Amino acid sequence: QGWVRESPEGLVRESPRGWGKASPQGWVKASPQGWVRESPEGLVRESPRGWGKASPQGWVKASPQGWVRESPEGLVRESPRGWGKASPQGWVKASPQGWVRESPQGSGWGLGSPQGWARESPRGWEKASPRGWEKASPRGWEKASPR
Structure with a gap:
C-alpha cells in the first residue's frame, strides 16, 4: 500500500492526501482534531458520538436524515x-x-x-x-x- 505506520487506530497509510485510512466513509485523514473526512458540507470529524461537526448549535451529527443534533426535545434536524x-x-x-x-x-x-x-x-x-x-x-x- 506504500508507506504505512502503526497508530492506536490501526494501520495508517500515506497517500497524496496525507496520512490516513480507508473507511466505510471514504478516505479518512489523521489530523490534530482526530480523524477527519471531506464531505460536501466541509470537514467532518469522528468523535465518540459518531461522525459530525462542531457548530454554533453544538455537536452536529452526520446521519442518513442529514445533519442532526441532540436537544432536550430529542433529535433535531437541519433543513x-x-x-x-x-x-x-x-x-x-x-x-x-x-x-x-x-x-x-x-x-x-x-x-x-x-x-x-x-x-x-x-x-x-x-x-x-x-x-x-x-x-x-x-x-x-x-x-x-x-x-
Missing part, C-alpha cells in the same frame, strides 16, 4: 427551513420562543404575520396574536392565561 423536527403538526422549527410551526392561515414564519405561526407550550399549541398568545382548543383560539 432548508432551519433547525427543526417532523411532528404530527408538520415541520416544527426550533426558535427562541420554543417549538414553532407554520399555521395554515399565515403567510409563513415570523412575527410579521401574527396569525401565521404557533408555538408548542406546556399548555398545548399557542399562536401569537395582537392580544398575546392564544391557545388552540376545540372551540377555536382562546387567550392563553399567564400561568
